[in-house]
Amino acid sequence: MTPTARHLLPEALSLAMLLFLLSPARCDAQGIAPCRPFNVVIDGAPPDTEVAAFNSHGQGQVILVQDMTVAEIRFEVPAYSVVFFPYATLYVMNVDVNGRPIVSEAPVYTSQLVGAPQPTGLDPVPLVFAFDPPITLPAIGRYYFDVKEATCFGDIRLLGTTSNVYANGGAWATGAYCDPRSPGSPTLNHPNFDLLCDITYCGIATPASPTTWGELKVIYR
Numbered sequence: 001m002t003p004t005a006r007h008l009l010p011e012a013l014s015l016a017m018l019l020f021l022l023s024p025a026r027c028d029a030q031g032i033a034p035c036r037p038f039n040v041v042i043d044g045a046p047p048d049t050e051v052a053a054f055n056s057h058g059q060g061q062v063i064l065v066q067d068m069t070v071a072e073i074r075f076e077v078p079a080y081s082v083v084f085f086p087y088a089t090l091y092v093m094n095v096d097v098n099g100r101p102i103v104s105e106a107p108v109y110t111s112q113l114v115g116a117p118q119p120t121g122l123d124p125v126p127l128v129f130a131f132d133p134p135i136t137l138p139a140i141g142r143y144y145f146d147v148k149e150a151t152c153f154g155d156i157r158l159l160g161t162t163s164n165v166y167a168n169g170g171a172w173a174t175g176a177y178c179d180p181r182s183p184g185s186p187t188l189n190h191p192n193f194d195l196l197c198d199i200t201y202c203g204i205a206t207p208a209s210p211t212t213w214g215e216l217k218v219i220y221r
Helices: 003-022 079-084
Strands: 037-042 049-054 058-065 069-077 088-094 125-136 141-149 155-161 171-174 186-188 197-202 216-220
Touching: 049 058, 049 141, 049 171, 058 197, 069 079, 079 155, 088 125, 141 155, 141 171
Parallel strands: none
Antiparallel strands: 037 197, 037 216, 049 155, 058 141, 058 171, 069 125, 069 155, 069 197, 088 141, 171 186
């Protein structure tokens, strides 16, 4: 190597490292790159009720997913209830043609345990299930996202609305089932009931129509 080459090599390496650090963030999920997260929020009405997932029961929402790759889903927890919060597991389940969760099949996805969110005052606290790498669902369509109390003796409260803001799915409860492999049997909550939740996709997709999704926000980050 000539003296000139030895002099230029460190500068070339520094430039390459700088370009790497400045490159866009990427999802490690079936080759999706770059990752362009967008967030879909159901917020057509303020919360007017809450439900309890206690002693291995679950509470969840059927959602028409708009992109197969999901980076995050979050629910809302009343601030006062955090002191009773044990651990939660999120299950992603298939649903039948009527939107009923199919618990006789293995979950499409099972999360790790998630502990209590940290309150910042009296406002509702987000309960966040973040997926790193993002999870890839089998197809675009409806799925049931179930938050299950994971210790078999705790109490998780989730906020919801009875204004029927979301037409593509409803809120369901799952029965006591102290087995980490799946939720218990599903029961439909009130027909007009929806949980407050939002879902973040990783990819490029067409959001749902505001006429069927309630008041829809799509936020590119």
